[in-house]
Amino acid sequence: MLSLLRHPNLVNLIGYCAEGDQRLLVYEYMQLGSLEDHLHYLRPDQKPLDWNTRMTIAAGAAKGLEYLHTEANLPVIYRDLKSSNILLGEGFNPKLSDFGLAKFGPSGDKSHVSTRIMGTHGYCAPEYLTSGKLTMKSDIFSFGVVLLELITGRKALDDSRAREERFLVDWARPMLKDGMNILNLADPLLRGHFSKSTMKKALEVGFLCIQENANCRPSIGDIVLALDYLTSHPYSAHEAKRVSVKGPENNESPRETTRMLDRDFNRERAVAEAKMWGESWREKRLQSAENSSDGSNT
Template identity: 70%
Template sequence: MVCFSCFSPGGKGVRRIEIENGTRSGSRHSADSAGSGRGKEESGDNGKGIRSTAKSCECWELIRVFNVSVNGKGKATLNDTKGNSTRSSGARSFTFRELAAATRGFREVNLIGEGGFGRVYKGRLETGEVVAIKQLDHDGVQGFKEFLVEVLMLSLLHHSNLVTLIGYCTDGDQRLLVYEYMPMGSLEDHLFDLDPNKEPLNWNTRIKVAVGAARGLEHLHCKADPPVIYRDLKSANILLDNDFNPKLSDFGLAKLGPVGDNTHVSTRVMGTYGYCAPEYAMSGKLTLKSDIYSFGVVLLELITGRRAIDCSKKQGEQNLVSWVC
């Protein structure tokens, strides 16, 4: 099975394509990501836990694979590179009613992005905190496993350059994630198709974004134990706060890196066309260097102001890496 996100003609949208047994299914991605990095994985229907036995088993299997331990009080921990135990700070479990109230019934006026995964809304909690709420489609590209992966990752990995997870909702068949709100949107918003009245990023800001994204990636690769491969690093997944401090978001595709004598992780190919390392795309062998390739593509976007893939360009100039190299 091969799964990619491909740019649509014109380079303005992204389409997730899955190919299995000769069949295709696609959905457009045009939304900003919303991200986070705090909490614990304790999914529940109003505190009652995940109803499906199969889903509960999958959750515990993910916890086992992620080298996460859960103590008697339900707090998740993850070992850092020095063997120290890092306790999650406890993402809040929201009810669907609470999040509906925060978004005023998921009104269109609160919609800030949508794509193959579902929709992202701007909301305000009862505390007054402004948040981004991702509501996953039941048949969207981000399934139950990806939902658990994102909650686990963002609950147990904490860094100033990783977006913060505030909470989640698992009422019935609803799957929602609540993140800190990033008012300046994504890096992609500030690089391409700019409004004539919008100032392009200056060089100091571009360097600031590059350095911050590198630090977030370094935390995943060098501080987490085992290391984490992001697998979907792109300008659309780098979110910006009011001061243009970057934070990596959208960890649904993240994967644990190789441990011991292993040099790679074998997995189905997933990612975004134009950012995905060619050796990974051809072999399915995923390494930490796969993320470094994607980071290099983002650097080229920052320097040139051109998209990784732009079908509006003439042949030979559509792929940024090929055009530069």
């Protein structure tokens, strides 16, 4: 399957060896290792990923998944999207790797693919775990977990934590629903150096992705639009104040804190807003390109 897939955010298969009993695949070298390494297994001499890099990685991974879902000759369900399968190259450019569990998506009038339950605990969508029914929205759930990993710095499943905090989704979902103190979800290694509004929007996208009802999760196209918008508004340490993550700011009311992530979250409105961010940004880029072209022709 991998030999048929070509995209800047997918690891390239360079060649293979099939000699005697030897079966080897040769992939391009990804010099910065995996996202998992940079989030959970930092060496003493390594710096943690900054906010802008994390959002760039999320956007790139989403584009790789979008290619699998909508642009490949046959739609592909990745089935094993996780931080250890996102490899990082020069400039922290992310590429999806390891397509051993990937399946071609449903064809004709079928809504899902029935398959033996496989994957990594902590990333699998609930409907897939209970029924073995696999859809594109199963990948969206897994992507939401990865996005929460990037924001919180926590593992998808961490047996060293208290029982109620072992699964990242179970720990984060109540805070996302409640909307109070959501800035406390931020990875302590960020040391408050992130845009508060951008983080809230990123959490909004993550919250939509991990909805228990698969039909309430956004499409990968909507996610790409939203994340493109967020990466087009990078955090600048010189232009923004450090964010306190100890609780709500004194001048911020609970209503304002929960404005984007309130208890009765409206999925359609949220997706429309996410699309609006991305489409507005894309239109500005196109307009800028047209103006530049007109200027060069005069």
